Amino acid sequence: MTVGAVPSIRDPGIKFSVEIYPPAKLETRVKLTEQLGELDGLGIYYVSVTFGAGGTTRDRTIEMVRRVIGETSFDVAAHLTCVGASCAEVNQLIEQYEHLGVRRIVALRGDPPGGFDVPYYPHPEGYQTTADLVAVISKCGLFDISVAAYPEKHPQSPNVKADFDTLKSKVDAGADCALTQFFFDNDRFYEFFDRALSYGISVPIVPGILPIMNFAQVKTFAGKCGASIPSWIVERYDGLDDDPQESLKIGLDIAIQQIVDLAAQGHREFHIYCLNRPEIVRSLISSIGFGNKSLAEV
Numbered sequence: 001m002t003v004g005a006v007p008s009i010r011d012p013g014i015k016f017s018v019e020i021y022p023p024a025k026l027e028t029r030v031k032l033t034e035q036l037g038e039l040d041g042l043g044i045y046y047v048s049v050t051f052g053a054g055g056t057t058r059d060r061t062i063e064m065v066r067r068v069i070g071e072t073s074f075d076v077a078a079h080l081t082c083v084g085a086s087c088a089e090v091n092q093l094i095e096q097y098e099h100l101g102v103r104r105i106v107a108l109r110g111d112p113p114g115g116f117d118v119p120y121y122p123h124p125e126g127y128q129t130t131a132d133l134v135a136v137i138s139k140c141g142l143f144d145i146s147v148a149a150y151p152e153k154h155p156q157s158p159n160v161k162a163d164f165d166t167l168k169s170k171v172d173a174g175a176d177c178a179l180t181q182f183f184f185d186n187d188r189f190y191e192f193f194d195r196a197l198s199y200g201i202s203v204p205i206v207p208g209i210l211p212i213m214n215f216a217q218v219k220t221f222a223g224k225c226g227a228s229i230p231s232w233i234v235e236r237y238d239g240l241d242d243d244p245q246e247s248l249k250i251g252l253d254i255a256i257q258q259i260v261d262l263a264a265q266g267h268r269e270f271h272i273y274c275l276n277r278p279e280i281v282r283s284l285i286s287s288i289g290f291g292n293k294s295l296a297e298v
Helices: 025-035 058-071 086-101 128-141 160-172 187-198 215-226 231-236 244-264 278-290
Strands: 013-020 044-049 075-081 103-110 143-149 177-182 204-211 269-273
Touching: 013 025, 013 244, 013 278, 025 058, 044 058, 044 103, 044 269, 058 086, 075 086, 075 160, 103 244, 128 143, 128 160, 143 160, 160 177, 160 187, 160 231, 177 187, 177 244, 177 269, 187 231, 187 244, 231 244, 269 278
Parallel strands: 013 044, 013 269, 044 075, 075 103, 103 143, 143 177, 177 204, 204 269
Antiparallel strands: none
16 A cells, blocks of 8 residues: 555545444434534534435434534535335435435435345335436435445446446436445555546545444445455454454554545545444544654554
């Protein structure tokens, strides 16, 4: 990995977004909102709130969106999916987001309730593709629309070309930005980015970064979504199953290396999948912003 100058959060060109999911317990949602508020001043320009597989967290998502808007200084990007809902139900949710003051939407097909191993079937009365959903949201003229992108092929896509065709259709329908699935090999992202440009995809493509907090858990995530884990990362975690502190330290170091390398290549926005651990976001951004010794030696 080639690493350039250490970026600083004081550089207004470096921006971060943070993705959370709505916890099941009310007290956990309250605590998470408080923790997010403590990230103010770290260059975070919005928090995205996910929508569970098959729309299973709809009510909690709406409540979490309301909390983040009302109790923090951050903009919110509310997730919206096609799966398991009619067009009328989705349109109602768009109106509800507007009423709450949401001005960013992450438009997604959505995962089947059974996961990637289960074939996806559109709702008979719903939007058939994400591009259809994007087109409807775009007509409102009220929202900044982000969509998903996959540097290493969506697990349910027949081939890489189909992935690019899908992404192009979403952009053509009105998407303003693409957020990538997490990845650990920056070269995969660079190849994807260059190929996207060759397809005429000119919207910003924001790299998704997942700090490894639990390697076994991340291996499971990666296996389900088709993200490869380079052998050098696997080797760094060898023998650390019973050392969570060292494992987390390595995970932060890897994420820092990724962001520094990406910034050196001109990428200025980063989407952090924090798995509801805002303190990890603070450690990550603070380490980059102040250029600590370990980062300088990367």
